[in-house]
Structure formats: structure tokens, C-alpha cells
Amino acid sequence: MRILFLSPRQCWPPHGGAKIREYHFLRTLAALGEVTYTYFADRGSAPLSRDDLPFVAEIVAVPKPKAYEIGQLVRGIAGRWPLSVLNYSSPEMKACVERLTHAGPFDVTHVDSIHLLRYANHNCKRVVYNWHNIESEAMRRYGESVRSPARRWYSSITAAKLHALERDILGEAFGHVVCSERERCVLHKIAPNARIAVIENGVDCAYFSEPDGSTPLDSLVFIARLENVANALAASTFARTIWPRIRERMPRLRLMLVGAEPLPAVQQLASLPGVEVTGTVADVRPYYRRAVAAVVPLLSGSGTRLKILEAMAARVPVISTAVGAEGLDAISGKHLLIAEPEDPEAWTRHITAIAANESRDRICEAALEFVKARYDWDMLERKLKTTYENWFREKT
Incomplete structure (x- = not known):
């Protein structure tokens, strides 16, 4: 053929x-x-x-x-x-x-x-x-x-x-x-x-599921193609409207925006307190290993997000908008958490609870089994x- x-x-x-x-x-x-x-x-x-x-x-x-x-x-x-x-x-x-x-x-x-x-x-x-x-x-x-x-x-x-x-x-x-x-x-x-x-x-589950318990968890990560306008808008909205409230509660936490060729609007976010814009990286796994959580604050889009599956395989809890998690058969509260851009307090509540390990281990294990079985x-x-x-x- x-x-x-x-x-x-x-x-x-x-x-x-x-x-x-x-x-x-x-x-x-x-x-x-x-x-x-x-x-x-x-x-x-x-x-x-x-x-x-x-x-x-x-x-x-x-x-x-x-x-x-x-x-x-x-x-x-x-x-x-x-x-x-x-x-x-x-x-x-x-x-x-x-x-x-x-x-x-x-x-x-x-x-x-x-x-x-x-x-x-x-x-x-x-x-x-x-x-x-x-x-x-x-x-x-x-x-x-x-x-x-x-x-x-x-x-x-x-x-x-x-x-x-x-x-x-x-x-x-x-x-x-x-x-x-x-x-x-x-x-x-x-x-x-x-x-x-x-x-x-x-997702290649074996590639991402390499536990490293010795690495301190000191950041939130948004891993995406940051030359994409929908991803850039999501990064800007999160960094400017939601991140300041989270940083008030957790001043040592960093926000890592990881992705190739970030648009100028994303590059400018590096001037905000606690925000880092990495540009292209050869391997995203070190960023997952340091992550308290992976955020997917998309306001628009279609299809399904591999970034969610990667985070789950890496044993990193995911907090996403409903649009960001669309198309995946994941259950909110079991495999990931849902929050919307207009509710910064929900994001802050979810992240502080995960950082305190109130739900982190349970969500990570359920999400890992979910992606192994389905994705x-x-x-x-x-x-x-x-x-x-x-x-x-x-x-x-």
C-alpha cells in the first residue's frame, strides 16, 4: 500500500x-x-x-x-x-x-x-x-x-x-x-x-512517570505553544488576574510559563513578580517535577489538550477551565480540578489545598491510572x- x-x-x-x-x-x-x-x-x-x-x-x-x-x-x-x-x-x-x-x-x-x-x-x-x-x-x-x-x-x-x-x-x-x-x-x-x-x-506514560521525591515543589506550570494566540491569551489572563491573588497566599511560589516562541504579550509577563517565561526547552519533565500543579487556563480552543495528559502521567495535579479539559473523559474532583477565569478565588482555593496535600496524592494516583488505562x-x-x-x- x-x-x-x-x-x-x-x-x-x-x-x-x-x-x-x-x-x-x-x-x-x-x-x-x-x-x-x-x-x-x-x-x-x-x-x-x-x-x-x-x-x-x-x-x-x-x-x-x-x-x-x-x-x-x-x-x-x-x-x-x-x-x-x-x-x-x-x-x-x-x-x-x-x-x-x-x-x-x-x-x-x-x-x-x-x-x-x-x-x-x-x-x-x-x-x-x-x-x-x-x-x-x-x-x-x-x-x-x-x-x-x-x-x-x-x-x-x-x-x-x-x-x-x-x-x-x-x-x-x-x-x-x-x-x-x-x-x-x-x-x-x-x-x-x-x-x-x-x-x-x-501520552507516553513511561516517559513522564519518573518520580523524583527529592525535588522541592515550588512552582505552578503552564506548558503550551506560546506562539498560539489562544494559549497566549490564557497565559496573560492567568498571570494578570489570577496569579496575584495566589502569590498573596503563597509568596514563595513561582509561575513558570513554558513553551516555544512566546508572543510579545507573553514575554512581557516576565516583568510581573514571580513569573518566569522560559521560551523553548529541550525537556519539560524537570518543570513538571518542581510543580505544585499544572494550570490550563484556556478561554477558547477545540480538540483535546495533551498538556493535561502529560501532567497526569507525570503525577502532577491539573487545574483547568472546562474548555481546557473538554473532550477528555476526566471527572472533576477525581482526576483533575475545574476553575474558571472569572473566579480567581476558586483557583487560589484549589492550589492552596493541593500545596497542603489535602487532595494531591489522591488526585495524582487517580489521574495516573486514568491516563494509563485510556490514553x-x-x-x-x-x-x-x-x-x-x-x-x-x-x-x-
Whole structure:
């Protein structure tokens, strides 16, 4: 079986939620057939090689096009395609896909983002989309979470364009893979006959569950891609409105904002008392080992958060908004704690109780057993392999 795998990013090294999910999908598909991995490479970065991804048959890198150009912004408002799709406009990628498909037909085209729909090989009978989230939902929620009227308006029209594209894709493609049962229900309301499988986001439990009882617990951590606007907004809101109250109760505690390429608004938070912004780190585990708790103060988004699963596997209690924990079958009060941005006192109450170990051990043990049973990548890779084997066995 020949498989064309299209990606908007390079998945190695697999740091960050989307890269981690993509890496495990790529590895699983490579066990099913001969995979040609075609991806957009950051300009100036070294291309991936078979040393990085030894399980794929071929690796093809295409320079990532410039994004957010004035012309793209205008077309994103006036035209059919939303800006998030126009950002991936690339004659090089179009030519690359044409060259690859003319060299020999692919049995399956795997598209790792709906933003690449214009490169999907629709001459191939089986086009499968991996939905890291529901893009229209994430955009709509972002618009609802910001105060700027211009951003709210722009988010609204972009969400509508994305929804229209999602409806078309659901009707045209062979299959779809989503992160949660909730998302499958949402998409089935749009397209009742669509073939949709749930493959949850996962975590390498063995990698994270290395206890280190000698390390002092002296911080809160928010680990996320801090160039992402939803994560940046969450970090800013927490640091400016919730953190000061927590610090009043626990003046020795630090807030660690850990993640690659933080936006300027996040970098500025380092000037606040007790706040540190790390930027890119090679290994997040040392930050978990020092954490009283992991906070996930998201106000918007879609999909499911690998950062929650990682913290649970690392035996770190999680305090999240309801949106942040959405899509996971975790129970508040048992596997994690829920608090909302408009209630700083709830965050403070939860964190002081955990710091006093009133509930820490109980929550950590329950959460660890939860992720081992439901979200370990070894189990999810087997589930994905079975799903694809059943799909690819079908006649079209």
C-alpha cells in the first residue's frame, strides 16, 4: 500500500501537541504501507532525513510560504478561502504533489490538517483527514473570548468560511479521525453519513512517570505553544488576574510559563513578580517535577489538550477551565480540578489545598491510572492501526 502523508509542519522532534499526534499517526501508517511524508518546512531549518524518521519510505520538504501577507488578509475577508488556508498557498507544494502522484498512484492520501485541503489528492479514492480540532469552533470561541470588536468580527467571518469548508470536506473525503467522541458528535450533526473514527490524543506514560521525591515543589506550570494566540491569551489572563491573588497566599511560589516562541504579550509577563517565561526547552519533565500543579487556563480552543495528559502521567495535579479539559473523559474532583477565569478565588482555593496535600496524592494516583488505562500512545497506536486496516480493506 502506498500512502501520501501531507503535513503543514515537520513532526520531528515531536514537541508540542500537534507534532506529537502527527508523529504517532505517521509511525502507525508506516507499519501499514510505504509512506511518502511531504511537509512544509520552516524556512532556514535543516530538512528531515531518514535518520530522523527511519520508518518512512520517502521524505519531501517544501519551504513554508510566508503567512499573513496583506494580500492574503484581504482575500481572507473578501474571498472564499479563510486566511488560515491562504497562509499555506504554495505553488511549490502544488507542483510537488502533482509530481509525486504522476510518478505512481497512491492508495491513501492522509491530510494532517484541513488547511491543506487544496493539496489533497482527490484522484486517490481514499483521502483521510486528521482533525486535531474543529477549526471553525476554535475560531468562533476565540472571537467570543476577545474584547476587540475588529477581532470579534474577523473571527466570526473566518469561522463561517471554515465551517463551509469543513462541511464540504466531510461530504467528499473517504474518512476522518477526530480527538474525542464529542467532536465526532459535532461533525456527525453536520454530515450524518461521514465516516468518522475517534483516536484520542495520548501520552507516553513511561516517559513522564519518573518520580523524583527529592525535588522541592515550588512552582505552578503552564506548558503550551506560546506562539498560539489562544494559549497566549490564557497565559496573560492567568498571570494578570489570577496569579496575584495566589502569590498573596503563597509568596514563595513561582509561575513558570513554558513553551516555544512566546508572543510579545507573553514575554512581557516576565516583568510581573514571580513569573518566569522560559521560551523553548529541550525537556519539560524537570518543570513538571518542581510543580505544585499544572494550570490550563484556556478561554477558547477545540480538540483535546495533551498538556493535561502529560501532567497526569507525570503525577502532577491539573487545574483547568472546562474548555481546557473538554473532550477528555476526566471527572472533576477525581482526576483533575475545574476553575474558571472569572473566579480567581476558586483557583487560589484549589492550589492552596493541593500545596497542603489535602487532595494531591489522591488526585495524582487517580489521574495516573486514568491516563494509563485510556490514553497511553501504545494502546492508541494499536487502535489507529485497526481502524485504518478496517477502512482500507473496504471496497470503494
